[in-house]
Amino acid sequence: MQPTVDYIQSRFDEYNTRYFGGSLPPVPIKLSHARTFLGKVTFVRHRTWLFGAVRNEKFVLRINTRFDLPEELIEDTILHEMIHYFIAVNQLRDTSAHGKLFRSEMKRINAEGNRHITISYRLSTISQLMEASQNPAAPKAGGVE
C-alpha cells in the first residue's frame, strides 16, 4: 500500500496513545518520494543565545510513498520514526542515532505491541520485501534484517 497523510496521522495518534502515553505533541506529516529512506524525522537544532542551550524545533515526520510496501512495514516505519521524534522532542541524549535509548524504546514497543521495528532498512531489503509482499509464502515483512 501507499499511505496517505490521513492514514499516517491516524496511526500516529493511535500509537501515541498506546506506546507514548499520548505525550508526543502534534507534528506535521509530509509524504516523500525519496529513494534513500522509508521514513525520516527532520528538525532544526536551534541554539538559544542565552546559555548556548540547544533546542530542537520545526519537526516534520516524512514517510515514503515511492514504494508499494506491506502495511506492516509502513506501520513499523511510522513507529521507528516516532521513537526518533520522542527522543528529539524531549531533548533526550542517546549514544548514537540508534543508540541505547533508541534500542530500549524499540524493544519495549516490539514487546508490548508484538511489532517488528528494526534499526534500518537497506534498499536491497526493501526490494526483497516488495517481492515478499507479492508472495504469500515468503517470510513476513519486518522480520528480515
Ligand SMILES: [Zn+2]
Ligand atoms: Zn532511524
